[in-house]
Amino acid sequence: xxxxxxxxxxxxxxxxxxxxxxxxxxxxxxxxxxxxxxxxxxxxxxxxxxxxxxxxxxxxxxxxxxxxxxxxxxxxxxxxxxxxxxxxxxxxxxxx
Amino acid sequence: xxxxxxxxxxxxxxxxxxxxxxxxxxxxxxxxxxxxxxxxxxxxxxxxxxxxxxxxxxxxxxxxxxxxxxxxxxxxxxxxxxxxxxxxxxxxxxxxxxxxxxxxxxxxxxxxxxxxxxxxxxxxxxxxxxxxxxxxxxxxxxxxxxxxxxxxxxxxxxxxxxxxxxxxxxxxxxxxxxxxxxxxxxxxxxxxxxxxxxxxxxxxxxxxxxxxxxxxxxxxxxxxxxxxxxxxxxxxxxxxxxxxxxxxxxxxxxxxxxxxxxxxxxxxxxxxxxxxxxxxxxxxxxxxxxxxxxxxxxxxxxxxxxxxxxxxxxxxxxxxxxxxxxxxxxxxxxxxxxxxxxxxxxxxxxxxxxxxxxxxxxxxxxxxxxxxxxxxxxxxxxxxxxxxxxxxxxxxxxxxxxxxxxxxxxxxxxxxxxxxxxxxxxxxxxxxxxxxxxxxxxxxxxxxxxxxxxxxxxxxxxxxxxxxxxxxxxxxxxxxxxxxxx
Numbered sequence: 310x311x312x313x314x315x316x317x318x319x320x321x322x323x324x325x326x327x328x329x330x331x332x333x334x335x336x337x338x339x340x341x342x343x344x345x346x347x348x349x350x351x352x353x354x355x356x357x358x359x360x361x362x363x364x365x366x367x368x369x370x371x372x373x374x375x376x377x378x379x380x381x382x383x384x385x386x387x388x389x390x391x392x393x394x395x396x397x398x399x400x401x402x403x404x405x
Numbered sequence: 406x407x408x409x410x411x412x413x414x415x416x417x418x419x420x421x422x423x424x425x426x427x428x429x430x431x432x433x434x435x436x437x438x439x440x441x442x443x444x445x446x447x448x449x450x451x452x453x454x455x456x457x458x459x460x461x462x463x464x465x466x467x468x469x470x471x472x473x474x475x476x477x478x479x480x481x482x483x484x485x486x487x488x489x490x491x492x493x494x495x496x497x498x499x500x501x502x503x504x505x506x507x508x509x510x511x512x513x514x515x516x517x518x519x520x521x522x523x524x525x526x527x528x529x530x531x532x533x534x535x536x537x538x539x540x541x542x543x544x545x546x547x548x549x550x551x552x553x554x555x556x557x558x559x560x561x562x563x564x565x566x567x568x569x570x571x572x573x574x575x576x577x578x579x580x581x582x583x584x585x586x587x588x589x590x591x592x593x594x595x596x597x598x599x600x601x602x603x604x605x606x607x608x609x610x611x612x613x614x615x616x617x618x619x620x621x622x623x624x625x626x627x628x629x630x631x632x633x634x635x636x637x638x639x640x641x642x643x644x645x646x647x648x649x650x651x652x653x654x655x656x657x658x659x660x661x662x663x664x665x666x667x668x669x670x671x672x673x674x675x676x677x678x679x680x681x682x683x684x685x686x687x688x689x690x691x692x693x694x695x696x697x698x699x700x701x702x703x704x705x706x707x708x709x710x711x712x713x714x715x716x717x718x719x720x721x722x723x724x725x726x727x728x729x730x731x732x733x734x735x736x737x738x739x740x741x742x743x744x745x746x747x748x749x750x751x752x753x754x755x756x757x758x759x760x761x762x763x764x765x766x767x768x769x770x771x772x773x774x775x776x777x778x779x780x781x782x783x784x785x786x787x788x789x790x791x792x793x794x795x796x797x798x799x800x801x802x803x804x805x806x807x808x809x810x811x812x813x814x815x816x817x818x819x820x821x822x823x824x825x826x827x828x829x830x831x832x833x834x835x836x837x838x839x840x841x842x843x844x845x846x847x848x849x850x851x852x853x854x855x856x857x858x859x860x861x862x863x864x865x866x867x868x869x870x871x872x873x874x875x876x877x878x879x880x881x882x883x884x885x886x887x888x889x890x891x
Contacts, residue, residue, distance in 0.1 A: 317764070324722060324767040325729075325744070326760055327752025335757075336764065339822050343765055346823050347711040347778065353785045360783030361790055363613050363643075364599040364839020365863070370642055385506045391736035398731050401740050 312341045408433050409569035409890075413478045413626040414653075416572055420467055420477040427467070427477030431460035431521050434479050438523065438570045441890065446545050447564040449484050450492050451524040459521040466519050474629050474653070476519030481571040483562050484525040485532055486512050486617075487606040495608045496528040496540040496558075499734045499754035509606025510638045511575060511617050518633040523571050527561030530756045531725065532582055532610045534558050535828040538819055539758040546815070547590060548887040549853055553812035556586030556828075562620045563590040568890040573621045573630055577607060579614045580713050581807075581832025584844040587620055588807035588856025591846045593873060593883060595619050595627040598864050599839030600645035602631075603638030611720035612643070614713075614836045623883050624845065624873035628652035631866060650867050658871040661695030664800040665872075669702045671805030671831050683848030683855040684806040687876065691804075694875060699800050703792035708785050709833040710826055715769050715782035716837070721759075722766025728754060761822065790838045797862040802872055806831055807844040807856035831858060841866045845873045846882040854882075 312320075317336050321328045328336060383396060392399035408416060408430050420427055435453050442448050456479065463477035487493050487505035489512075494500045508516070516522070529539040537545040537560025545560040547553040548568035555564040559576030563586035566574050576583040578596035587594025595618045602617040609615060617634065621627040632653065637646040667688060672681060692698050730736035730750030737753055740746035755763070769778035796803060809830060818825040835842040840863060844856035857876070861869040877883050 320764045320768050320771070322748075323771060324763050325726075325747040325751055326755070326763060327748040328760070329752075332757075332760075336761065339761055340764055340768070342823055343714060343761075344768070344778075346826075347715050347769075347782070350708060350711050350715070350781050350785050351777070353705070353708055353781075353788060355781065355784035355788065358784040358787050360780055361787040362783060364790070364837070365643070365645065368600070368643070368645065371639070373639065382506065386732075389503055389506065389733035391730060391734075400731055401742050401746055403743055 312337055312344070409437065411572070412622045413573040414474065414623070414629055416478045417474045417476065427460040427463040427521060428457060430477065431456050431479050431523070434523055434571060441568055441570055444546065444551065445548060445564045445568060446543055447526055447561045447568070447570060448481065448524045449494055449496070449527050449542050449561070452491060452522050456521050456523050459516070463519045463521060472519040473633070475633055477521065478573070479521040479523045479571055480515060481523050481526050481562060481565050481574040482512060483528055483559050483574065483576050485528060485577055485608045486575060487608070488512050488522070488525065491525060493525065494541070496530040496542060497754065497756065497759070498541045499728050501541060501735065503733055507606060510603035510640065511607065511634050514634050515630070526565050526574060529558035529560065530759050531608070531721070532558040532577055532579055533721070533758050533762055535581070535585060535825055536818065537561065538815065539756055541756060544815055547812045548890050549590065549812065552814055553853065554589070554815055556589035556812065558582040559620060560586050563587060563592060566592055566620050566622065567887060569886065573619065573626050575617060576620045577615060577617050578836065579610050580717060580836050581829040583618045583620060584807050584832050584842060584856065584858060585829060587844045589812040589854065591854030591882070591885060593621045593623055593627050593843065593845050595621070595631060595843045595870070596835065596841065597631060597635065597866055598841045600643050601841070601864070601866070602635050603641040603644050605638055605640040609724040611717040612724060613720060614717060624843070624870050624877055625653060625656060627843070628656055628870045647864065652867055652870055655867040656871055656874040659695070660691060660872055660875045663691070663696040663802065663872065664699055665691055665696050666699050666701035666796050666800035666803045668706070668803050668805040669700060670706045675809050675827070675830070676806060677810040677850070679850035680806055680808070680810060680855050683850065684857050687847035687857045688804050690876070690879060694879065701796050701800060701803065703796060703834070705785065705788040705792045706834050709789060709837060710830055712782045712785045712789065712837060713829070713833045714765070714826055715778050716786065718762040718766035719770050719779050720766070722763045722770065725759070725763055758822070786837050789834060793834070793838045793840060801861070802869060803860040805858055807858040811850050811853035811855055835860050839863060841869050843869050843873050845876055847876070848882060
């Protein structure tokens, strides 16, 4: 499996990662090598095998009661935010 | 008083019999960290003030006749566990300014047990690495030889305990990140069953694989710390609601009659000869102790590494989408729009290996490739899991080496991701199947430690720990210190 520069640019865009011109050829090489390495899975006999998503297959996902369990800690949490105003997280303008 | 020659269990006994106070012991380890951390880079943050306050509280607890076996014993947490009011960086520039606003369940429980927090340990960025060289805070050095890596991703915790800058430390293991560094630094490293320990407040890497555990000096220490940190937690949806046994009480169980499966696939090409010889000798010693050895084949196990390098990156690409420069962590300067904010924040905040894994995961989940890569890997994961189930129908535990070689040189494998990934060839299987596994020191090759791995069925930590303890009663590999830190 060999990826092109264009493929890597596309993957980086899907992942919302800025990749510099200098980094691009490095990722073309290493991602191609990784995909070639994992392609050996294609030879494994998996006809009729169920995919395994989770190690404890029998476990049922719990639901909790729909009631308030947390206290309001907004200020504490927002102390880690890069930009807030009046309790709101600030981002660049989305709608003109 | 030489607290660095004592295990956590021994320190706990010394504290309860008032041979020394927790404040004295804590000051001793803080001094040791102060002297040695410059060379080892094992700690990202040292919480000296908090440690002394914790210690004073523990002393008061002990004076009142309260507190269990770990009261007043210092420890270090891997910097992946959120710690209220303390920098929790996960080894990344992305979180280099993140002061956690709450405690992870692991932190909360070990604090409640009276343990004293010395600091937060260095690690591969977001736990992605096998050598502790991907950390934003620089590599950690192996106390046995400063030119070698300590393993990863819990490399800081491993170096800290190996050099006895802390009696015990927490770690996390997604593909070997507790057992591999434990093997490379001469420690006892336990990865519990998936779901045994709460992951609440533990920064997520690959959610179907991640599990918290312990890097310790002995199976007894691992048993005590696991008991204190394990158990049901409604805040983690994968936490299993099952009683936590008194692991320490079960340690003396004899290995007579124990059926040990020797994994044939773990002794093939790629296993360094000295490592193989030490592990074989250890397994033979179990026979001398009355265990029965059985040759076992797990034919799909060689597919573990490629399976892991589809599943883990896929899950990481999803988990790490939360780092967007909006609510916490790094943010780029002067974003011109929202896409620019995301792309530059993530491009600047993540290191090269993390970006590589996010992109691998994005690719294998993308339209047109999902079936060929992700779904296929999940099916192979079923085959690997079935191999383990079949093996455990006829044996009690499985044994083999933890790593193919002892610690390697810093920089030796950073140029080639696949060579680095193959370090975890013997450890990944237990993560894919969610099994408990431990690495115990079983020899030295050219002055570097070698680890024996013991894997058990789901929730058989008692059995795995008892086998490790039986080995440690017969040998003293776990009591050897790196010469520079003796």
